Amino acid sequence: QVQVVQSGAEVKKPGASVKVYCKASGYIFTSYAMHWVRQAPGQRLEWMGWINTGNDNTKYSQNFQGRVTITRDPSASTAYMELSSLRSEDTAVYYCAREAFSGNYCSYMDVWGKGTTVTVSS
């Protein structure tokens, strides 16, 4: 079945970086883009960025001021999200979510990972 599986929970100190992976299965990885979305405790969903898994093109939310980098490894059907210069406000659940339409569009998200909890604490 179509699914995306994320890496496990992380605890990081302020100023550090975190890299979360998202392994896809059950479909052709390079035919669908991948989104990254986070949710701080009790807060709304926040879109972080998107990668065209076919050609490596990326788009990011300006809210992260260059701190986020999304990459992919087609040979492993895996996407990665790295967030640097972590601060306490980055404590959240981070989700990868497959784009709903093939052809590497950017629209909606139809298959979600279970989320990766990232805790930033000194």
Place this chain on the structure above:
Amino acid sequence: IVLTQSPATLSLSPGERATLSCRASQSVSSNLAWYQQKPGQAPRLLIYDASKRATGIPARFSGSGSGTDFTLTISSLESEDFAVYYCQQRSNWPPITFGQGTRLEIK
């Protein structure tokens, strides 16, 4: 584009009709989706392009609207429908944005 959802909380009983609203700060045409999120779970896509049901979504869920005003309607609430609902727009991205959510709770 800012999405504002109302009400923040909606208290209804099973079998009742639920009407959730989402208003965009500028026109998003029909480029709007609705998601359902239960505690401790990832969101689930319910409606896309304002009115199209995603695969496997029951017919009691329907979406309407275009431009700046959108509605998600659940025709007859079932126990598993009590959750938080988010709208999301994809017009003029990046960024994609979400509303702040409406909590649908059992009365």
